[in-house]
Amino acid sequence: xxxxxxxxxxxxxxxxxxxxxxxxxxxxxxxxxxxxxxxxxxxxxxxxxxxxxxxxxxxxxxxxxxxxxxxxxxxxxxxxxxxxxxxxxxxxxxxxxxxxxxxxxxxxxxxxxxxxxxxxxxxxxxxxxxxxxxxxxxxxxxxxxxxxxxxxxxxxxxxxxxxxxxxxxxxxxxxxxxxxxxxxxxxxxxxxxxxxxxxxxxxxxxxxxxxxxxxxxxxxxxxxxxxxxxxxxxxxxxxxxxxxxxxxxxxxxxxxxxxxxxxxxxxxxxxxxxxxxxxxxxxxxxxxxxxxxxxxxxxxxxxxxx
Amino acid sequence: xxxxxxxxxxxxxxxxxxxxxxxxxxxxxxxxxxxxxxxxxxxxxxxxxxxxxxxxxxxxxxxxxxxxxxxxxxxxxxxxxxxxxxxxxxxxxxxxxxxxxxxxxxxxxxxxxxxxxxxxxxxxxxxxxxxxxxxxxxxxxxxxxxxxxxxxxxxxxxxxxxxxxxxxxxxxxxxxxxxxxxxxxxxxxxxxxxxxxxxxxxxxxxxxxxxxxxxxxxxxxxxxxxxxxxxxxxxxxxxxxxxxxxxxxxxxxxxxxxxxxxxxxxxxxxxxxxxxxxxxxxxxxxxxxxxxxxxxxxxxxxxxxxxxxxxxxxxxxxxxxxxxxxxxxxxxxxxxxxxxxxxxxxxxxxxxxxxxxxxxxxxxxxxxxxxxxxxxxxxxxxxxxxxxxxxxxxxxxxxxxxxxxxxxxxxxxxxxxxxxxxxxxxxxxxxxxxxxxxxxxxxxxxxxxxxxxxxxxxxxxxxxxxxxxxxxxxxxxx
Numbered sequence: 001x002x003x004x005x006x007x008x009x010x011x012x013x014x015x016x017x018x019x020x021x022x023x024x025x026x027x028x029x030x031x032x033x034x035x036x037x038x039x040x041x042x043x044x045x046x047x048x049x050x051x052x053x054x055x056x057x058x059x060x061x062x063x064x065x066x067x068x069x070x071x072x073x074x075x076x077x078x079x080x081x082x083x084x085x086x087x088x089x090x091x092x093x094x095x096x097x098x099x100x101x102x103x104x105x106x107x108x109x110x111x112x113x114x115x116x117x118x119x120x121x122x123x124x125x126x127x128x129x130x131x132x133x134x135x136x137x138x139x140x141x142x143x144x145x146x147x148x149x150x151x152x153x154x155x156x157x158x159x160x161x162x163x164x165x166x167x168x169x170x171x172x173x174x175x176x177x178x179x180x181x182x183x184x185x186x187x188x189x190x191x192x193x194x195x196x197x198x199x200x201x202x203x204x205x206x207x208x209x210x211x212x213x214x215x216x217x218x219x220x221x222x223x224x225x226x227x228x229x230x231x232x233x234x235x236x237x238x239x240x241x242x243x244x245x246x247x248x249x250x251x252x253x254x255x256x257x258x259x260x261x262x263x264x265x266x267x268x269x270x271x272x273x274x275x276x277x278x279x280x281x282x283x284x285x286x287x288x289x290x291x292x293x294x295x296x297x298x299x300x301x302x303x304x305x306x
Numbered sequence: 307x308x309x310x311x312x313x314x315x316x317x318x319x320x321x322x323x324x325x326x327x328x329x330x331x332x333x334x335x336x337x338x339x340x341x342x343x344x345x346x347x348x349x350x351x352x353x354x355x356x357x358x359x360x361x362x363x364x365x366x367x368x369x370x371x372x373x374x375x376x377x378x379x380x381x382x383x384x385x386x387x388x389x390x391x392x393x394x395x396x397x398x399x400x401x402x403x404x405x406x407x408x409x410x411x412x413x414x415x416x417x418x419x420x421x422x423x424x425x426x427x428x429x430x431x432x433x434x435x436x437x438x439x440x441x442x443x444x445x446x447x448x449x450x451x452x453x454x455x456x457x458x459x460x461x462x463x464x465x466x467x468x469x470x471x472x473x474x475x476x477x478x479x480x481x482x483x484x485x486x487x488x489x490x491x492x493x494x495x496x497x498x499x500x501x502x503x504x505x506x507x508x509x510x511x512x513x514x515x516x517x518x519x520x521x522x523x524x525x526x527x528x529x530x531x532x533x534x535x536x537x538x539x540x541x542x543x544x545x546x547x548x549x550x551x552x553x554x555x556x557x558x559x560x561x562x563x564x565x566x567x568x569x570x571x572x573x574x575x576x577x578x579x580x581x582x583x584x585x586x587x588x589x590x591x592x593x594x595x596x597x598x599x600x601x602x603x604x605x606x607x608x609x610x611x612x613x614x615x616x617x618x619x620x621x622x623x624x625x626x627x628x629x630x631x632x633x634x635x636x637x638x639x640x641x642x643x644x645x646x647x648x649x650x651x652x653x654x655x656x657x658x659x660x661x662x663x664x665x666x667x668x669x670x671x672x673x674x675x676x677x678x679x680x681x682x683x684x685x686x687x688x689x690x691x692x693x694x695x696x697x698x699x700x701x702x703x704x705x706x707x708x709x710x711x712x713x714x715x716x717x718x719x720x721x722x723x724x725x726x727x728x729x730x731x732x733x734x735x736x737x738x739x740x741x742x743x744x745x746x747x748x749x750x751x752x753x754x755x756x757x758x759x760x761x762x763x764x765x766x767x768x769x770x771x772x773x774x775x776x777x778x779x780x781x782x783x784x
Binding site (some may be wrong): 114115117118120121124125140141142143144152154155156157243246247248255301303 | 679680681682685686687688689690693695697725726727730731732733736737738739740741743
């Protein structure tokens, strides 16, 4: 039926003719499309009234819609709707959802936290985030550390102590390791002897005579290494001096060299120039006490905690 | 003026209303039975109570917040998405299987579009009367009678549409409670959006769009043709019998008896048009198999009734195959099973169904994963020992709290350190992360490069899982 109509009427043109016979179809868009267009125009107008829209000089129309959030100083603010405030409002919700866990972490002693499976799971996931944001730049992702740069937090060697209390102290107040340079005090031979002694403590096969001489130097008043590292060379956690008898190296890259000479050079370099770079910043001003406590448990759980 | 201009193709065609006549018969009864059965299941299911440990006392419930589906005694978690994939696959194959045997049986009898359209047409007829009365009502100017009849039809449609949408929403919460909260304005936003959305789509699709959904919207309606074979049974008009040599003709005068019609070269079709009037798709089946036909069989009922009243044999319109209809010696319509395609579909259905059943039977009440911590992959301890660390995630899928015990097979004693977590209590529906570490002497590392974690429910000894793990050291890593 409709087809019959079409045949008699023929297609519509705009009615204009150029060059005698050049005509143009009149193909209006379908009505449903047209109405959808009108509706979208109308909703754009509604949008102007609801949300920030038109710039006016240095300002803009703010819209009627409002949004309420609590800012980082704890003050509740109501403002015109904008995406930044929306982010704040959503952050408020997320923080509120974490709150019961944080409260529990804050109130319980450390040992209790590690015993509670669900709380422990929270520490693992929330701690990972905190660690990645704050600690990973130096200690690397996962706390693996880097020889010559930042200590490995996943082994069992701790310069300043690896129990909960000491880890918490380290994060809160920061640390600053120091070893004086010995280049002016000791001769090259003496530095070599000391290096051999230090390597022999870690069961690395070096010239025994040289190591023996180093042993004497270590405990002598000339070099006076034992002042800080202790007579047994196991270090003193109270000042953060390294344990020289274990197999862990932080500043001298001994594992990185395959030859004995290379290992000696690494140790000699540290003895000559000393150390003034073991600096860990203080975090008490950047993180809340609760966050530090959570990080303490997280770092402890990284595998090295005592 | 318009010479030389071709006729452009119109992209939009105005719908001609399809006003169907009701019909009685075998296929109508079958359709009604399916409708009653399907509606009983759909509308009643959310109201069946079911006893569970954690109080989710509804036989079928989709708990979106808890991310689990309760289907009678089965609890389905997002991890079981594989089951859904299998189920969809099986459904698709069953659809193809049925279609190549008996045509669009799904469209005609089971599809929700067909069911709801059927119900809406029934309401229309209940209020406005049979087809002639409805046609008259359509044409007459708007007066009190028309407003009342059309208005009340739409009110009923909206009510049915709303209850359809509401019922759907009730699957997602405890029905009595959710219904109460819905009406006092305290249900979740999604409940209102869901109910409103489905009310609208039901009202529009079953009230207005009807056969247009099948013709223009539904993909299955359009790709059915690739599943049809010459052997496929479909609703068909027997052209040879109906038209004869000189075509169909109305039974005027002496053309009432079959013998006379045959003598004069006319077929059995008396051109009463009932098959067209009862068709919900608005087509004429006598034009042959066409994409708009949803294969509902109502024209068969209509034609059979006419044949009965004329005293002619039934089956002028019937389920038959293209092959049989064209055959010089047609047999009685039969389902042709002996086709490779059918065997293939059957094999796929059996294989996939047994896979699904096996997988559901083999499910454990907990989900686990063992992940090697890779940063760092291994670490040397001050004693020179090597340590690897693992993160074990346990999800308790059962409806009660369970304690799990974790151990490592074959490792030397003392190598595995689980901290305080040898036995872990996991609450119902929750997950926990357990940090495990394994410590070995460097010379042992190679021997224990591959070992297994064993996770065991202490509440149910049958519920256990073994997970392979690797131990990395400098040597093994190279």
